[in-house]
């Protein structure tokens with residue numbers, strides 16, 4: 001459940017539905033499925049095998065399996081990259097806190113539709129509100145992680161994942177009953193192979209491993225807590241299956257509503273924080289209470305999904321400080337809270353007062369996002385597969401995966417196919 005929680009996040013709700021529509025509907029879904037099976041699953045299994053074999057987080061695992069070698073840099077890199085992701089992810093998590101609070105006062109259910117749609121732009125460019133919400137979001141994650149792996153992370157995920165699932169199914173059923181929603185279903189399902197360009201294929205692969213939280217040590221760290229009797233292959237298939245199912249259901253909750261309202265689908269923040277409030281405002285004109293309830297449930301879904309992902313990023317750093325630097329759990333969480341808060345605050349301000357501060361032509365928020373999702377995750381994923389495929393003993397990988405007759409195929413994917421495919425995605429992202 002915790003691994004599913006890490007996987008299911010903002011990526012499923014605001015990126016996947018749009019990418020599917022843009023990338024050729026079910027044609028894109030087929031490519032996404034293939035990349036999940038051929039590339040993401042091998043990376044997942046590589047990370048999981050390393051984590052469970054050593055029962056250590058990223059740095060310690062490298063030290064144990066390849067002591068005194070440059071592999072320790074992979075250990076360090078994958079402590080830092082999830083913390084960079086956490087910093088800007090928390091800014092977006094903060095926006096969902098604000099939007100949930102606004103829904104609770106039924107603010108989207110009455111009032112001028114255009115004004116409601118414009119609220120997002122004025123909110124994120126103001127300095128204080130987003131900073132306060134970023135602090136609140138990171139604070140929630142901190143409280144969960146400080147409570148421990150079992151009593152905090154595991155408990156939170158075991159309780160919220162089933163609820164999250166019910167919420168999103170309810171939203172889907174509701175969206176599919178709206179008049180005009182069929183166009184949204186067609187948008188998601190109609191196969192259009194002409195839209196399946198090289199960059200759409202690279203996006204499908206990239207989305208598949210962003211969505212499964214790969215290449216940044218979260219799966220490795222969670223796997224280090226997994227009991228010997230658990231089967232990692234089943235865990236991997238379960239996580240990937242649950243993640244995809246959630247993304248599809250979220251897609252069928254969001255896109256039919258967008259088309260029913262007669263607007264163009266957007267990607268990213270625009271979809272969740274502009275288009276949907278507009279839809280709630282439209283609904284509110286005839287049925288304010290229903291629009292109010294649906295908007296509360298929707299932003300609650302986003303918030304819970306974001307928290308369950310964010311805690312997995314924080315845990316990687318905490319595990320490192322506790323295992324390698326002998327910090328107490330509380331001290332580790334506080335130190336990381338301070339660091340991520342600061343970087344996140346700068347990212348948050350990059351929508352307003354710091355909008356002109358650019359790194360390689362990007363604002364700080366967008367730089368951190370691109371650096372991690374286009375490069376660091378792919379790089380980490382590549383190194384983990386190379387490590388499991390070429391550096392770890394084959395018998396150890398076999399012993400961890402316990403995949404029976406399928407091991408030969410999985411090992412081939414880990415050694416050759418996944419690394420080659422990641423290099424292709426990497427180059428495509430670099431040059432397209």
Ligand code: PFF
Nearest residue numbers: 007009010011211213218309
């Ligand atoms: N899988 C998360 C999502 O789809 O939103 C994002 C994510 C979580 C990325 C954890 C990286 C990570 F370590």
